[in-house]
Structure formats: structure tokens, C-alpha cells
Amino acid sequence: MALRQLTSRVVRPYVPALRKSATMAALRKSATMAAFRTYATKKYTDDHEWISIEDGVGTIGITDYAQKALGDVVFVETPAVGDVVEKKDQMGAVESVKAASDIYSPITGEVVNVNEALADEPFLINTSPEEDGWLAKIKLSNPEEIEGLMDEKAYAELCASEEDH
Template identity: 60%
Template sequence: MFRRALTSTSILSRAVAPARSVQRTAGILSLRGYATRKYTPEHEWVSVDGQGVGTIGITDYAAKALGDVVFVEIPTVGTAIEAKEQVSAVESVKAASDVYAPISGEVVEVNDALGNEPSLINSSPFDKGWIAKIKISDKGQLNALMDEAAYADHIKE
């Protein structure tokens, strides 16, 4: 019986070990993605994938300041935009606000879900509430944006 228990424990620990490894890898990958998000002083964000495409939106801080979002103007796919140029507008029960492109590029995809459910900006600004995806024309522009720590300091002020 002791031998069986030892064998079962060994099998169990071998079965759990890969799961722990996957959890660690997922954690590292999420931190890696998290580290690529950059911010503007005006509360826009951009998250860059490995293909040179940046997903843009507004921050949780901006979404909370606006209140309940009721309408989002979505850009047109194929539109060329310059950094700091208006790319969208967000209207809430409190106010309307322009959204500016954090980087230059061409709009390659838009979040059509915002047309029917603009409140995604409030409930999930970094995941489901993104506004557009842009094929980045100048990756050097990312260096001028704030990282997570700098943005956190910025909103404390």
C-alpha cells in the first residue's frame, strides 16, 4: 500500500508539473504583452503585436472620467492617420471626447462591436473595448509614449 501511494503521488506530481509550467508561461506571456502597452498624456493607449500592428483605445482612467459611454465614432478601414490626429470620438452621458492616434499608420481593422455596445469601453477598455488596429508606419514613435509606470505617475498628478 505504501508503494502504491508513493506511485500515485509521483504520477500526480508529474501530471500537475506541466500545468504549473503552462501557468508560469501564460503569466510570463501576459506580462510580456502588458509591457508593450504604451500611453499618451491624453489617456489613449496602444498595444503592439509582433506583426507591427497597434491596437488603440482609451484607458480605464479616461473611461471612468467620461462616465457611461453611449456612442463611439469608429474610423474607416484603410484610413491613413498621423500621430496626434483625431481617429475617433467617444460620447458619454457626461461629455464627448475626441480620441487621438498615439502613433501613425493605416487603420486595418475596427471594433464593430462598439456600434452596438459602446459600453464595452467602460467595462473592458483594454480587451473588448479597443477602437481600432493600425499598421504602424513608424515604430520609433512608440519611444515617445509613456510606459505603464510613467502613465501611473501621470494620472496621480
């Protein structure tokens, strides 16, 4: 008897048997997990602000490149919760031992949260500018404004061109 025939008679292909209830539970879990997934994207301005958008709210801060140029940050002015900011309007300021710099809103919207830790720990902008050193969270009024901002590659090219000058 050929090996192929023997194998097909003795060894059955393994097919896991799924119970209907197990399959339905897996589908429900998958649907639940999909409901919690969010789409987040990070964009940059030519003024060296970053914005990370998640569920219609943008978290805003200054980039690592900007904090390096400023030096040690000693004071941060943030907007107030409830303020409505327009794209390219001043929404705060950062003061360092070297200079002071205005922060401009990359989008239009309402301020829904500010990083209160910056009042006591402005150095968070130096130690973690794109994570713990965020400035404000703004609910987007016009999500299409995101399209005019730079992606990470374009921002890196901008920084490289500024270093060349």
C-alpha cells in the same frame, strides 16, 4: 567499506538516455514555438489613449482612467478600415452621458481593423476599456514613434498628478 565507495559502486548516477530522434524532435518543437512567440508592449499617451503593439500592429483604445472620467459611454466613432492616420491626429470620438471626447492616434499608420462591436455595444469601453473595448488596429508606419509614449509606471504617475489637482 566506506559509504561513499559503496554508493559509487552500487548506485550509478541517473543520466537519462536521450535518443537522437527525441532530441531532434524537441529542438524542432522549440524552434516552432519560438516562431509563434511575439513581443507585445503597452504604451500610453498623455491624452489617455493606450496602444498595445504586436507584430507591427497597434491596438488602440482609451484607458480605464479615461472611461471613469467620461462616465457611461453611449456612442463611439471609430475610423474606417483603410484610413491613414498621423500621430496626434483625431481618429475617432467617444460620447458619454457627461461629455464627448476626441480620440487621437498615438502613432502613424493605416487602419487595418476596427471594433465593430462598439456600434451596438458602446458600453464595452466602460466594462472592458483595455481589452474588449479597443477602438482600432493600426499597422505602424514609423515604429520609432513608440519611444515617445509612456510606460505603465509613467502613466500611473500622470494619473496620480491629475487627481491631485
